Amino acid sequence: MREPALVPRLRPFTSTVFAEMTALAVRHDAVNLGQGFPDTDGPAGMLETAKNSLFGGDNQYPPGPGRPELRAAISRHRQRYGASYDPDTEILVTAGATEAIAASLIALTEAGDEVIVVEPYYDSYAAAVAMAGAQRRVIGLVETENGQLELDLDALRDAITPKTRAMLLNSPHNPTGTVFSRAQLEEVARLCVEHDLIAVTDEVYEHLVFDGAEHLPLASFPGMRERTVAISSAGKTFNCTGWKIGWICSTPELVAAVKAAKQFITFVSGGPLQPAVAYALDNELEWVENLRASLQEKRDRLSAGLADAGFAVRPSAGTYFVTADVRPLGFADAAELAWTLPERAGVAAVPVKVFTDHPDEWKHLLRFAFCKRNEVIDEAVERLRKLV
Numbered sequence: 001m002r003e004p005a006l007v008p009r010l011r012p013f014t015s016t017v018f019a020e021m022t023a024l025a026v027r028h029d030a031v032n033l034g035q036g037f038p039d040t041d042g043p044a045g046m047l048e049t050a051k052n053s054l055f056g057g058d059n060q061y062p063p064g065p066g067r068p069e070l071r072a073a074i075s076r077h078r079q080r081y082g083a084s085y086d087p088d089t090e091i092l093v094t095a096g097a098t099e100a101i102a103a104s105l106i107a108l109t110e111a112g113d114e115v116i117v118v119e120p121y122y123d124s125y126a127a128a129v130a131m132a133g134a135q136r137r138v139i140g141l142v143e144t145e146n147g148q149l150e151l152d153l154d155a156l157r158d159a160i161t162p163k164t165r166a167m168l169l170n171s172p173h174n175p176t177g178t179v180f181s182r183a184q185l186e187e188v189a190r191l192c193v194e195h196d197l198i199a200v201t202d203e204v205y206e207h208l209v210f211d212g213a214e215h216l217p218l219a220s221f222p223g224m225r226e227r228t229v230a231i232s233s234a235g236k237t238f239n240c241t242g243w244k245i246g247w248i249c250s251t252p253e254l255v256a257a258v259k260a261a262k263q264f265i266t267f268v269s270g271g272p273l274q275p276a277v278a279y280a281l282d283n284e285l286e287w288v289e290n291l292r293a294s295l296q297e298k299r300d301r302l303s304a305g306l307a308d309a310g311f312a313v314r315p316s317a318g319t320y321f322v323t324a325d326v327r328p329l330g331f332a333d334a335a336e337l338a339w340t341l342p343e344r345a346g347v348a349a350v351p352v353k354v355f356t357d358h359p360d361e362w363k364h365l366l367r368f369a370f371c372k373r374n375e376v377i378d379e380a381v382e383r384l385r386k387l388v
Helices: 014-027 044-054 068-081 096-108 124-131 153-159 182-194 252-262 271-283 285-308 334-345 374-387
Strands: 091-094 114-119 135-143 149-151 164-170 198-202 228-233 246-249 321-325 365-369
Touching: 014 334, 044 271, 068 091, 068 246, 068 271, 091 096, 091 252, 096 124, 096 164, 096 198, 096 228, 096 246, 096 252, 114 124, 124 135, 124 164, 135 153, 149 182, 153 182, 164 182, 182 198, 271 285, 285 321, 285 374, 334 365, 334 374
Parallel strands: 114 135, 114 164, 164 198, 198 228
Antiparallel strands: 091 246, 135 149, 228 246, 321 365
16 A cells, blocks of 8 residues: 655646646647536526626626525525535635635635545645645545445555645545545544545536446434535536536535635626526526436547547546556556547547656556537547557
8 A cells, every 4th residue: 555645736737738738739639528518608597697697797707605595495405315405604606616626725725724635636636735735645545346446545544634624525536536435434534534635526427427336425424414515516507617616515604614705706706607607506406417418428429439449448437537548558647648649540539647756656547538419429439549
């Protein structure tokens, strides 16, 4: 078992990789499966509500916590998990989940605190921990015999020290598509309670789970309601990633602390878009279920194509992403392939090792996004067959 490692506070990260990879994709007219956003819009009713709001005069600052109709809709939506949150004191609207995560860590940790992060991790996590003045303590996912990834619970137990203040957990998990099991989350909850840790949970892919998998909010486990900051957003649920409308659900005390930090980051955002998200949460979940089914088919479509092109494809139980091992194609380092892939095959993907503190352990994997139109996926697969 690998020892958890403390690493430097801040360094150039994957935003640079994404920018450079996008530039390569444009230069070589490549199909860009590296970018994790859909190429279709969200439900028509939501877009119509946004238009009416924009042209109806809702273009000034919304209330600091978020528009009341959106907070009420978030509260109703969270009830699907058996949870009750007061829309006036326990919900805060943010500029996407990225701001929610940063504001939560800035508010709830101090210099010298440690935050446990699971690698591979979404690229903003490292920066958010650093900006809070804390240090990240990284544990890794481990691969089972059938290729599934799961939490290294032994490493998690060993990572907790007297300095540990919080754990940042993402499920469904970007970049691997892992959905953590009930048994694993039960142990995470037990450890958080035992060691008095705050849990910050990134649940932006909560609706995008496949094959009968179930999203289980950590806040729903015993002892976790009062110590969890649950974060989600509209972007992945309703195909509106550019709107940057996110939220946190937690106790009045934790929400007040996060709001105190958030008000000096963006103050408020997305005022005219918030009524549209409220409408979507109340009226468009059937559309979301169709999106989920469509994405499952797209995952299968891309996974089969990658396997046909010679990759060893890893299971994905949720999100927009599937990872693939490049070693069967004769490559030792996925990053080396990724940088030449736009020119070599006309496709862009992202090496998983850029999401880690231990790149050598993840250097064999590429991340591909399947939240694209079928014809885009098919074109990418056809191009990738050139690698065989």
